[in-house]
Amino acid sequence: MTATAPPAEAVQTPAETAPRSAWRSWLARHPLAAYALRRFGLYLVELWGALTIAFFFFRLMPGDPIQTLIQTLQQNYVYNQQASTEIIARYRAEFGLDGNIFAQYLKYMENLVLHGDLGPSLISYPTPAQDVILRSLPWTIGLLGVSAVLAWIFGIIIGAIAGWRRGKIGSAIATNLSIALSHVPFFFVALILVYVFAYSLGMLPARSAYDSRISPGLSLDFIGSVLKYGLLPALSIVLIGTFGWILSTRMLMVPVLGEDYLVYAEAKGLKPWRILTRYALRNCYLPQVTAFGISLGFIFNGNVLVEQLFNYPGLGTTLVTAIQQLDFNTIIGVTDMAIFSVLTAVLLLDLLLPLLDPRVKYWK
């Protein structure tokens, strides 16, 4: 070795470089806050990007939805046919479809961000689109949201057990059943459930959201009725959803099983159930948390058929009707709502993740 450096003892630690600003150093000292801020910034970017894409995608479609709609209505209901230009011009203005597309975009964004206004709906003109959406949203969230959460929880638990008891007969059954059933369409299961429970056994109602003899309100009767009527549709979603989560959880579980800390937990003589929940599961369910956030998007467009089958007053049917009539304000509104909910859910979950998983790094 050639001594290019100063003699051994003389090596000194150089003084820390002074932080560039108080703000930066504050952030450096509060990595959680810095992480949250950065994550929030990203959230805004994604939100803006997705909303913008959604807007332009629909607005740049060839054709004129207003004109089409008006003519269709005129034709279907045998109205006096007329030049229609006046009607069309009038509604085009009302729907914010006149003028330059960028001006439209700015106006749309302004209304959306400042007033939460999506413009009037076509399918239920002149009710604002946000009202149309908000009216069906609670049912959708109630039915699909709750079922999605339940499916997730069941799926994780069963999937974890299936992975854990790899090789055991019960696990094989669960796994193979999931493999087979996780892609059976929801509505098919729903149909069979209706057939069996509503008609053959007559145990549960086959359609609607509650008993129409009860007036909606915070009464026990009403809530009971909502639960009773929601049971079948929810069951069909939970059933199939669970199988999907079982598969993916099992798949995450298997590598965890090879980890030393599981062998060690076994050596510690812990009860298998405890090893499963506190050791194996806790190390593999985290990716599922994010996946769940993303899957929420399906609530907005994934279960139209189930809603239709049960005649449920949810968002899916609203969306389909809106699509059939090219009600852009409502379609974009539902789209925006989906984007907003999913992104927000993922944001919250990401912010929550460091609390659930101590290993999460706050930097990239």
Place this chain on the structure above:
Amino acid sequence: MRVLNAVLRTVRNSKRLATGLVILAVMVLVAIFSPLIVSSIGGDTDPLEMAAYEKWLVPSPDHVLGTDQFGRDVLAMVVSAMSVSLQIGAIAGVISTVVGVIVAFVAGYKGGWVDGVLSTFTGVLLVIPTFPLLIALSAYAKNVSLFQVGVMISIFSWPFAAKTIRSQVLSLRSRPYVDLARVSKSRDLEIIGTELLPNLLPFIGVGFASSALGAIFGLVGLEVIGLGPGGVIDLGQIIFNAINTGALTLGAWPMFVVPIVLLTLLFAALNMINIGLEEVYNPRLRGVAGE
């Protein structure tokens, strides 16, 4: 080559993988020979033609699975539908997996701003609901081929693959064996291909299986809105048809049971292949009594 060898090796050792491959192979064979099978079912008439036979016939020796509401032979429909469904599944599955994998690898391996941009883009695409967008697309599209439909479906399904794989790449890229490959003069692409890819096969496999299955069901959605490839029948469409015509209460079980069983078999086959690959991926699991 190595990968292939590894696969062949596991095929020998894993019953599951072998079963999966056999099921898949049989389905592919049926699909390939579907025109022959269909014409042998029909004899002189084209069994897929509207009103070829009486409608809603119950299964009989002449029509093993009966006929549908337009008097088409359900068996012939199922056979030719399977070919279409397999094609669309393969096209969309391959495209979205390949795109997803490429994006995931570029983002995960390169890191930095490339990762930032790609991940944000993926994230945005991931949350935009697809159904309304596809409707909008239907207004642009004229005559769409099966391949184009596959591309359309892939546009919306690759982000899922990309997202799961990227996080795996992130965890793998700092593995010491990647470093070892780097000092052994392996180029980035080679490292991705030979060091990372094999370890991600199960993830890629699962991604492929779900994109493929998603595409098979997604095709029905497209057909309903006029974006389907004209004049073809696929399995999803038969199920959709069965549901819309109330085949369950009519007792026309072949219309939904057969396609659902076929799709389930397909999915099961893909999954068995995956689990087999999982054993390749994780040799530690080999020898552990498989399920």
Place this chain on the structure above:
Amino acid sequence: SGSGSYSDKPADNNNKPAAQKSIQIGKANIPTPRDQTVIVGQVEYTVFDSFNTMIPNGWQSGAGFESVCREAMFYLNLATGELKPWLATGYKYNDSHTELTINFEPKAKWSDGKPLTANDFKFTMMLLRDRSDLFGGGGELKEFVGEVVVPDEHTAVIKMKKATPRLHYNFVAAIASPPFEVLPEHVWKGQDPTKFKENPPTRTGPYKLKQNIRNQKMFVWEKSPDYWAKDQLDPAPQYVVYQSTSKQLDSAALAFERAEFDVGSIDEQHAKQLRNNGYPSMVTTQFHDPNPRMLWLNSDPARGVIAEPKMRWAINYCLDREKIGKSIWPVEVPPAIYPWADYPGNDKWKNDELANKYKFEFNPEKAAGLLDEIAPKNAAGKRTYKGKEVNLEIITASPVDGGEYAIANVLKTELAKVGVPATLRSLVGGVHGEKFERGEYDIDSNWHGFAFDPEQLYTDWESSKAQPIGKNAAGKNKARFKDPKLDELSLKLAQLDPTSPEAKPLLDQALEIYFQKLPLLPVIQTGYPSFFNTAFWTGWPTDDDLYQVPLNWWPHFIFVLGKLKATGQKGPA
């Protein structure tokens, strides 16, 4: 093959009628007593709180408003051909067809007790004449109506700008609702007609809105205690509930079977199954849709070969109407030759000589022959027209499992056999409408027809109304048909009472042009069976006693309700 269909009666009691089953009554989810309620099953509702028919989606059609609440001035019963004056007692043109006098029923009252007068009519007329931005506004009213004079409370005289013998068509409920409906002036005066929701609505009908339950997708109509026409029409049901049913037929059929609906919610195939299984309480009533299923053929030369009459005839020869009528449509229906429904009342427009001269038949050979003339095959075996390979674009708004799609599909298969490839697409409503209006199609599988006389068709085919491809047709002449001769005939016919002797030769000439050039290709007469459950109510129109149009979304349905009798069956607790 000896095997039957799924809907056939069980094999064991082959020739005997199936045993009468007792039905198992399900619990209908309604807020009113079941035995006093008629439940009508419809598919989907989206508008609940508005009854303004003059703005887009300002009301919910098919939810009872137009059937049980609102009334027409005249009803034309297409089932019997009878014209029934209702809110009005009669109409009369002057000889030059420039003045139309309408008399109103003196007893007619709005549901709030105020009398309905000619002033209400005048108010509505003026509103619609002057407001082209309202549905039903402008159009013919603007074109023809000058002034409305009200000499007394019960008489209105319309002074026209131009002569026409057809203005009264606007006031008759013939196919579904009439284009024009009288509004109560005392409610609407001073309201902004583009915003006013009129919830609940004030109308003259025997039922009033009791409840509109959005979350149940349900409208509950209750009998009006002091309905003005009780002496002629006093329906027995205390309530009429219009409710969404499941779109999936399995669930819908099961609901019908358990008498959870009295009207609708089932399809022919399931109904057939019930019939064959001896289901005791179902009435199936056939009714011909006034609009036969038709193929619209684009006549614009810019679309290429489809504009050639020979091509249209080739297509015509490719249509196996018998097969379609027998196997494609849910019920067996006759082929359509004339572009209108085969009601006895329409027989006067027929001309069998012409029909024989231009005989419609399924004859692919003739089709191929015609095609060889205009679009011979090139070296590659592809038919070309003006140097371009022929490829037809067929669109339809019908879903992939719908009848019109299937019709187009049959055609497509036959066309392929004669060497004409075609693409067929089912497009979502709005997207379809857009393409249709802009003429961006070769063939549209659709429907068309008229209520009164063929001039209603011919006037639409006037060359002046044909827009170039790509430009919105605004609902007129969407096939872009052009024929100077027809223009001339149509102009003359517009001035003539169609039943007058001068009109007949003109009509025949126009019909011949239709046969020569085929702007539309009628395919089949369209049978729509209606299904009624007799567990709670009897007296429905039947094939044997088709006293009224049986469709529940038509205004005429009120007369069906008027004939019902309760069976005394009680609903489950």
Place this chain on the structure above:
Amino acid sequence: MSEETVLEVSGLDVTYSTNRGDVRAVQSVDLSVRRGEILGIAGESGSGKSTLAVALLRLLKPPGKVTGGSAIFHPKGRSPVDLLKVQGEDLRVLRWSALSYLPQGSQSSLNPVMRVGDQFRDVILEHAPERKEALSELIERLLAQVGLERRVARMYPHELSGGMKQRVLMAICVALEPDLVIADEPTTALDVTIQRVILQSLADLRRDFGVTLMVISHDMGVHAQLVDRVAVMYEGRLVEVGDVHQVFKDPRHPYSRQLIESIPRLGRRAS
């Protein structure tokens, strides 16, 4: 040190079956461990040390298989059992309260998403629920025993250095004062200073808790510093067992001699 044996291994055979034939990793090993002693297992890499430990702990995973022998274990206050035969609940109860394990790859043996304290709590409550009241003091005392502060209990494994993790594991090992602790290469992955601290702590454990330790290491220095008796393994067989002084001073088996001679020492250079 009593003459009482805690563990009596006889004729232990362990085989790994591979696609290239069976590997007999442990072959007819006879060994007895005395109560209160620290027994060292030395031997070259691949000689079957870890396999022996894992087999005794019943953690052997396929394709490994015990093909013969017995291991009679005499836990205090319980009847003797054959470790190689005991099953199910009996095995689970035996584990940790009587037999604990300090694994080779200590770096990943702690559950990454659980606080250190909770990992103590888990095992203590599982086997000795009656200690619930005094739990936090107990954990504190155990940590102090291995020279760690009590705040470590609130930390997550990834916040600890390798040496700290190793010591946490040691503390967990003795939490229930087991009859026997098997430590597989407790210091291999650690640097010398930490190694010294760990070795001190291991000696302390014996002193304070009277546990019996079986320490596996290929480092003769470790054996010299820590153990009472050494067993030398070679190609799956036990070639020599004896007092540490005797083995170092007067190795009987030629392989042991080689092992000791090859130890690099300060002051002895190759070239």
Place this chain on the structure above:
Amino acid sequence: MTAGKVIELRGVQQRFHARGTPSGYLTAVEDASFRLDAEPPQVVSLVGQSGSGKSTIARNVLGLQKPTAGTVTYGGKDIFKLSRAEHDEYRRNVQPVFQDPYSIFNPFYRVDRVLWKAVKKFDLATTREQGLAMIEESLQAVSLDPGRVLGRYPHQLSGGQRQRIMLARIHMLRPAFVIADEPVSMLDAQIRKMFLDILLDFQRDHGMTTLFITHDLSTVYYLGGQVMVINKGVIVERGPVTSVMHTPSHPYTRLLLDSIPQPDPDNRWTTRIKVDDEESLPPSDSQEVTPII
């Protein structure tokens, strides 16, 4: 072998993001400067306790991690700016033995692949037989029975066996510079000695220069040559092994010396030492989960 090539580090600093530190980062290596000459071949040891930055320096030298400040040069050129040909030459001549024998093998492949890859990538053999002969020779050189390890998967080998495979790789490649990061930690004394002898033979016979990273001063002593002592990222002492060992000037070096377990049961430690756990920072954890952003 390439005579006269030099690896030189000047003022190398390596920082990592870290949470909980006031500055938001952690300095793993600070201002490290030294050079390794191919001529004359030599052994330079780098000793220090766990987390002191030894592996980080190794990664810098190998071009796997770009330092946040300072330069690493090979033959006078910055190794991060080499042309393709220069880069190939640098790779050929600078090879590592990595620390962790567990994760150095891709679990997907058999262990042979590592050796075959070396043969192929660096054109060591023209035929398969030749390559196989070479591999077998090298395995025997690290006293592994080729029949027992070839064709096995990594998890089927013991820790020491895996480490020896990496040594066999070096034995095959004979690079001018070996960056050996704790190559013998898992080996028993006999094999360890054998391996060190191989290194020394290589130095002598093939002119191989070794950067030998360890925490074990007895190994350093055995190897001789130069030694650098690193503490918390800073090189605190350097010089010929004999002088540093016999007259350590830094208290840290003394502590290290003190901690070598003497292989003499009669000469056990009597005093106790204490290490400051506060200072030992969490080692990098390969299983860290990053929220997907």
